[in-house]
Amino acid sequence: MGTPKFSVVIPYKQRLDNIGLVFAALADQTLDRSDFEVVVGALEYAPEYTALCREYTDRLRIVTVTADVPWNLSHARNLAVAQATGEVLVFLDADMMLPPGCLENLYTRHYAHRQNVCIAGGMIGYDDVAERDVDTVTALPYSHYRTVLAQLEQTDVSGMDERWSPAYRSPIARFPWVYARGGFLALPAATLRRHGLHFDEGFDGWGPEDQEWGLRVAATGTPVLLPQDVYGVHLPHARDLSANGTTAGVNNKYYLAKWPRLDLELALAFGWLEADRIYQEVERELAAAAGGEGRALGAVRGTVNGTDVLLVGVVTADGIPLPSPDLDALDDTRALPAVLPLAGFGLPHPDGSVEECRVLPPVAALGARYRDAILREAERVARKVTAPAGAARG
Numbered sequence: 001m002g003t004p005k006f007s008v009v010i011p012y013k014q015r016l017d018n019i020g021l022v023f024a025a026l027a028d029q030t031l032d033r034s035d036f037e038v039v040v041g042a043l044e045y046a047p048e049y050t051a052l053c054r055e056y057t058d059r060l061r062i063v064t065v066t067a068d069v070p071w072n073l074s075h076a077r078n079l080a081v082a083q084a085t086g087e088v089l090v091f092l093d094a095d096m097m098l099p100p101g102c103l104e105n106l107y108t109r110h111y112a113h114r115q116n117v118c119i120a121g122g123m124i125g126y127d128d129v130a131e132r133d134v135d136t137v138t139a140l141p142y143s144h145y146r147t148v149l150a151q152l153e154q155t156d157v158s159g160m161d162e163r164w165s166p167a168y169r170s171p172i173a174r175f176p177w178v179y180a181r182g183g184f185l186a187l188p189a190a191t192l193r194r195h196g197l198h199f200d201e202g203f204d205g206w207g208p209e210d211q212e213w214g215l216r217v218a219a220t221g222t223p224v225l226l227p228q229d230v231y232g233v234h235l236p237h238a239r240d241l242s243a244n245g246t247t248a249g250v251n252n253k254y255y256l257a258k259w260p261r262l263d264l265e266l267a268l269a270f271g272w273l274e275a276d277r278i279y280q281e282v283e284r285e286l287a288a289a290a291g292g293e294g295r296a297l298g299a300v301r302g303t304v305n306g307t308d309v310l311l312v313g314v315v316t317a318d319g320i321p322l323p324s325p326d327l328d329a330l331d332d333t334r335a336l337p338a339v340l341p342l343a344g345f346g347l348p349h350p351d352g353s354v355e356e357c358r359v360l361p362p363v364a365a366l367g368a369r370y371r372d373a374i375l376r377e378a379e380r381v382a383r384k385v386t387a388p389a390g391a392a393r394g
Contacts, residue, residue, distance in 0.1 A: 004061075005107050006036040007086030007189065011076030013043045015094040017139040018235045020052055024142040025097040025149065027059040031104040037061045039084045041076035043069055073182070074199035074209050081198065087111070089192060091185040095235040096123065099149040106186060106230050116191055118217045118224045121184030122161040122231030124152065149233060157231060164228050171276035175263060176224040178272050180214030184232050187217065195220045200258075205247025208255050215259065250350075257348035262286075265346030269373045282370060286343055289365035290315045295322075297362055298339040299347065301354070302330040312344040312378055313360035326360055344374035349381040357382035364388050 008026065012019055019040075026038060038060055042049060045068050053062050065079045077091060088111050090103070110119055158164055163172065163179045172179055182199075191197065197216055203209035218224050256264055266275035266282060290297050300311045300321060309330075315322045321339050330337060340348070344363065357378040363371055364387075378385045 004035055004037050004086040005031070005111070006088050006090050006103055006186075007081075007084035008036060008038045008090045008092050008103075009077055009080045009084060010038065010040045010092050010094055011043075011073050011080065012040050012049070012094045013071050013076070014046075016046075016048055016052065019049075019094040021097055021142055021145060021235060022092065022094055023052070023056050023060060023062075025099075025145070027056060028100045028146065028149075029098065029103045030101050031107065033060060035107075036090075036103055037063060037084070037086060039080040040064045041078070041080035042066045043071055043076050072201055072204060074201040074203055077182075078198045078201065081192070084189060087189060089187055089189050091182060091187075092232070093183040096183050096232040097145055097149060097235060098232045099153050101153060102230065102232065109229060110186070110225075110227070111188070114188075116188055116222055118180070118191075118214070118222050119186040119230055120163075120180045120214075120224060120226045121186065122157065122164065122226075122228065123181055123183050123234045124157060124160045124231055125236075126181070126183065126234040127162045145233065145235075152231075152233070158228055161228075161231065163226055167273065171272050172226060174276050174279065175267075175272060176226075177214030177216075177218040178211055178267070179226055180210050180217070180224055182210030182213070183234065184230075185210070185214075186230075187222070191217075191220065191222055202254055202258075203251045205251065207248045207251025209251070212255050212259070252346075253348045253350065256342075256346050260340050260342050260348070262341075262343065262345075265342050265344075268346035269377070270345075282343075285366050285370060289313075289362040291362075294318070296341065297343045299342050299344060300327065300330075300337045300339055302332070302337055304329050304331060304356075306331070308355035310347075310349070310354045310357045310378075310382060311360060312347075312357060312374060313363040314339060315362055316341070324360075326358065344377055345370070347377050347381050351380055352383055354382040356384045356386065359385065359387035361388045 040062065042064050045066055053064065056062060063083055065083050067079060081089065110117060199209055199213050214224055252268055263275060266279065286297055287293055287295060294317060296316050298314045298316045300314050302309060311326050316339055319339060319341060321327055321337060327337060359375060359378055363374050375387060
């Protein structure tokens, strides 16, 4: 056999009903079955899964890499990627079903000429359940979904994924990686391997591992696109918003520590839509508060008389902190303090993990909304917060 056009990469554990439907939809693809393979990273040894694969031996080429380890979505994807042989990797979660013409359309319109693009596929039905708990799910037969998928191919789907709506056009232009959802993504395998674009296994549980991956993809100069002609149907499954929120909080801090950026800290404070709207205004206010163009505000952590202290609002120039009494007060000033290039809207520290946070005078020069957001974050990370009188929260 020659090199397949696609390797469909699926992370899997304990979703037998859903992955059975995903396999059934893949077996119905109009793309010739010799043109794609299915590579599953399964983080369990499950005879029922093996039996399911056996049902498709005459319709799909399924390769499974199995490891009996705790669930980690990124690890499952990376295991599968190591065995993938296709020209283009299609990352598909075990709860995403593709319409019959999806893979053929994806190749013909987006990869037939060896385009170096990352395609973020639409996820119809995801937005309907993303913000609510799902306790139990009734498994419906594939005959039901086959009808749904066939009807979608004859329907205007433009309003069925919130990322396609007009409200998202501006933030998608500014932050295209944000709207990469791991449920359905595609990228040339050569691009992934050339740049080492594996998923970061430091993310554990629900959270932004797909967004962070998209950021690294975009950093290579690869466009991240959200075309409305590539989509799948998101299958219902159990969902615990409280548990997801807990892991998301930890993962967001990990993300921010890895990529300390103004856009990301603004998004953690205000959400991505609002971060896009206020971004330039915040840049102007921060530059003015820091003393002009080329300067910024950062955060420095150290000790003062043995007390763990975080300084927020340290003025920097080219990433280097400018001399100040607050920096001079640190116990060890022989080495240049490491600066986090964060204004303080978001900080990568766990709740209450800092003994004292000192909010410095430049923060008082910001408008009340932005000043208050920084003070709220300081109060979250520190057991004690001190701030100049002009920085008191309104």
